[in-house]
Amino acid sequence: MAYADVFKALSDPVRREILTMLKEKRMAAGExxxxxxxxxxxxSYHLSILKKAGLVFETREKNFIYYELNASxxxxxxxxxxALRGVSDGEIKE
Amino acid sequence: MAYADVFKALSDPVRREILTMLKEKRMAAGExxxxxxxxxxxxSYHLSILKKAGLVFETREKNFIYYELNASxxxxxxxxxxALRGVSDGEIKE
DNA sequence: CTCCTATTTAGATTTTTCTCTAAACAGATT
DNA sequence: AATCTGTTTAGAGAAAAATCTAAATAGGAG
Numbered sequence: 404m405a406y407a408d409v410f411k412a413l414s415d416p417v418r419r420e421i422l423t424m425l426k427e428k429r430m431a432a433g434e435x436x437x438x439x440x441x442x443x444x445x446x447s448y449h450l451s452i453l454k455k456a457g458l459v460f461e462t463r464e465k466n467f468i469y470y471e472l473n474a475s476x477x478x479x480x481x482x483x484x485x486a487l488r489g490v491s492d493g494e495i496k497e
Numbered sequence: 498m499a500y501a502d503v504f505k506a507l508s509d510p511v512r513r514e515i516l517t518m519l520k521e522k523r524m525a526a527g528e529x530x531x532x533x534x535x536x537x538x539x540x541s542y543h544l545s546i547l548k549k550a551g552l553v554f555e556t557r558e559k560n561f562i563y564y565e566l567n568a569s570x571x572x573x574x575x576x577x578x579x580a581l582r583g584v585s586d587g588e589i590k591e
Numbered sequence: 592c593t594c595c596t597a598t599t600t601a602g603a604t605t606t607t608t609c610t611c612t613a614a615a616c617a618g619a620t621t
Numbered sequence: 622a623a624t625c626t627g628t629t630t631a632g633a634g635a636a637a638a639a640t641c642t643a644a645a646t647a648g649g650a651g
Contacts, residue, residue, distance in 0.1 A: 410508040415609085416501055426581055432628055445610055447629055452608095466618045466627050477582040481575065487520055488571040509639085526598055539640055541599055546638095560597050560648045 412456035506550035
């Protein structure tokens, strides 16, 4: 996992919105496209960036491609930020 | 706090490195510049982006400007990611 | 008040990102 | 095998980001 890829992926509003949608349920690319006011090609581009960051994975069924959130990468980012934040009030200092 | 600004700020390796340095101790702009292989103007630009995102704040002393990490914004980002990640294994489902 | 040191701002350039339309591809259906 | 549906890839253009050098600013120090 490359933090650069993940934070870059998270830095775009369309991509954050896609992730939020995928939190509810997996969706086919076309379903996602339908919810935005941009071309299918553009959504496909955003999905490729999310995929490269490891934030989503796809499963092919019939001629649909379903996208799903990959929580494990989020876990790693959570750890990075947590470490940066450092030891805070509620926690035990060594 | 705008997530766009924060994630954009975190998406650059130089800026992430600056934050990591600031975790240890506050630093003057010049000290930061000394640790990178880019011009002072460039670091100043990165600092302005971190400041805009609320990830750092500055305190002026003599003719130095010291930069410090602002953990509270990290806290908010942590919450956003946590919410996106959703309910996971160890937690109680409602 | 002039000079020095620390830092930022301005302006220009290169690179990267986002978006589009059009074309290609992949898999099912007829 | 021809076609239709869902999606991606290619190529191009516009906008935003990152970097540089040079100039400006701000605050001490002499």
